[in-house]
Amino acid sequence: MERSASRTALTGLAAxxxxxGVGRFxxxxxxxxxxxxxxxxxxxxxxxxxxxxxxxxxxxxxAAAVPVRPDRAIRFGLLAIAIATIGMGLDGGFAYWIALRxxxxxxxxxxxxxxxxxxxxxxxxxxxxxxxxxVYAGVGSGVALAGxxxxxxxxxxxxxxxxxxxxxxISLVLTALLWPAVxxxxxxxxxxxxxxxxxxxxxxLIVAYGAYGIGYIIPATYLPVMAREVVADPALFGWAWPxxxxxxxxxxxxxxxxxxxxxxxxxxxxxQLVLAAGVAAPVVFxxxxxxxxxxxxxxxxxxxxxxEGMQVARELLGARxxxxxxxxxxxxxxxxxxxxxxxxxxxxxGGRLEHALIGACMLLLASxxxxxxxxxxxxxxxx
Numbered sequence: 001m002e003r004s005a006s007r008t009a010l011t012g013l014a015a016x017x018x019x020x021g022v023g024r025f026x027x028x029x030x031x032x033x034x035x036x037x038x039x040x041x042x043x044x045x046x047x048x049x050x051x052x053x054x055x056x057x058x059x060x061x062x063a064a065a066v067p068v069r070p071d072r073a074i075r076f077g078l079l080a081i082a083i084a085t086i087g088m089g090l091d092g093g094f095a096y097w098i099a100l101r102x103x104x105x106x107x108x109x110x111x112x113x114x115x116x117x118x119x120x121x122x123x124x125x126x127x128x129x130x131x132x133x134x135v136y137a138g139v140g141s142g143v144a145l146a147g148x149x150x151x152x153x154x155x156x157x158x159x160x161x162x163x164x165x166x167x168x169x170i171s172l173v174l175t176a177l178l179w180p181a182v183x184x185x186x187x188x189x190x191x192x193x194x195x196x197x198x199x200x201x202x203x204x205l206i207v208a209y210g211a212y213g214i215g216y217i218i219p220a221t222y223l224p225v226m227a228r229e230v231v232a233d234p235a236l237f238g239w240a241w242p243x244x245x246x247x248x249x250x251x252x253x254x255x256x257x258x259x260x261x262x263x264x265x266x267x268x269x270x271x272q273l274v275l276a277a278g279v280a281a282p283v284v285f286x287x288x289x290x291x292x293x294x295x296x297x298x299x300x301x302x303x304x305x306x307x308e309g310m311q312v313a314r315e316l317l318g319a320r321x322x323x324x325x326x327x328x329x330x331x332x333x334x335x336x337x338x339x340x341x342x343x344x345x346x347x348x349x350g351g352r353l354e355h356a357l358i359g360a361c362m363l364l365l366a367s368x369x370x371x372x373x374x375x376x377x378x379x380x381x382x383x
Contacts, residue, residue: 021142046344055105140249213335247299
């Protein structure tokens with residue numbers, strides 16, 4: 001039983017490493033390379049990022065509406081990510097890249113949702129629910145892997161196309177290894193459509209979670225680009241993304257203990273403050289120190305806020321929490337779409353990325369006041 005539970009957790013870790021590290025976030029460390037050798041502008045990079053986030057939102061809605069066996073969704077989602085990543089290494093033009101990033105976003109949402117169903121059910125049945133931290137460490141592990149791969153390739157003078165192809169090869173290998181491991185679940189999850197919850201604190205949580213989506217995605221998208229503007233040596237600026245991913249992976253392993261000790265709302269609030277500090281770090285400190293501090297602060301909080309936000313929603317509404325979680329996720333996805341698009345428009349209008357960071361920091365700080373308000377109708381004091 002112990003070995004089976006460990007295998008389940010490691011399967012989930014590897015699947016999320018592909019889904020999130022490659023399908024969603026590999027574009028971030030590759031963007032500076034695409035700017036250098038493919039002529040992609042900063043504004044075009046923002047639209048490519050937004051296409052992926054729009055696909056992610058569409059994939060989540062699709063998964064909720066269409067019942068699918070988790071094992072099939074995981075397998076074909078991973079395969080779709082690998083194929084779309086191969087396509088990014090081919091010069092098909094900007095519109096072609098937009099479509100591929102959207103497809104990768106759709107598939108990433110499917111894998112994230114269904115690997116959660118597949119893994120967490122088995123871990124709970126085995127009495128090893130604590131291993132869920134290992135599963136979600138796959139997000140940061142995949143981000144770190146993609147960052148290290150791009151760092152090494154940049155140091156060797158490789159092209160962005162070669163980076164995409166290598167990450168696609170890694171994804172294909174992992175997909176092949178995971179294919180026989182992900183099996184069973186003959187019953188598809190029932191589709192469930194529920195209206196957004198509106199009780200008491202719900203709207204505050206939705207707004208704060210949406211602010212989190214905007215606040216984290218701007219540095220998550222543009223940190224390597226800003227680092228490159230500070231220093232041209234890839235050995236230095238290329239470390240921003242691996243640090244980001246390593247911090248995210250470590251945070252998932254620590255958050256369970258902290259959540260039980262301090263309460264989920266307090267931990268969310270503290271993480272949101274750390275995130276705001278990280279967003280402001282490149283503006284306040286500048287240079288490589290500001291970039292690495294931002295990577296550390298943002299990377300160590302973005303998975304924490306996701307996990308704790310869902311816990312607060314569940315504690316607030318209990319069995320009725322699913323609609324609130326869906327509304328928060330939708331707000332987060334909308335923030336991810338709006339953030340890079342707004343930054344692109346700001347840069348196109350003559351502004352700087354620093355201005356976008358300042359705006360995101362102020363939005364995060366404002367959202368903290370929503371989480372610290374005292375009029376929490378029906379919310380236990382332990383929150």
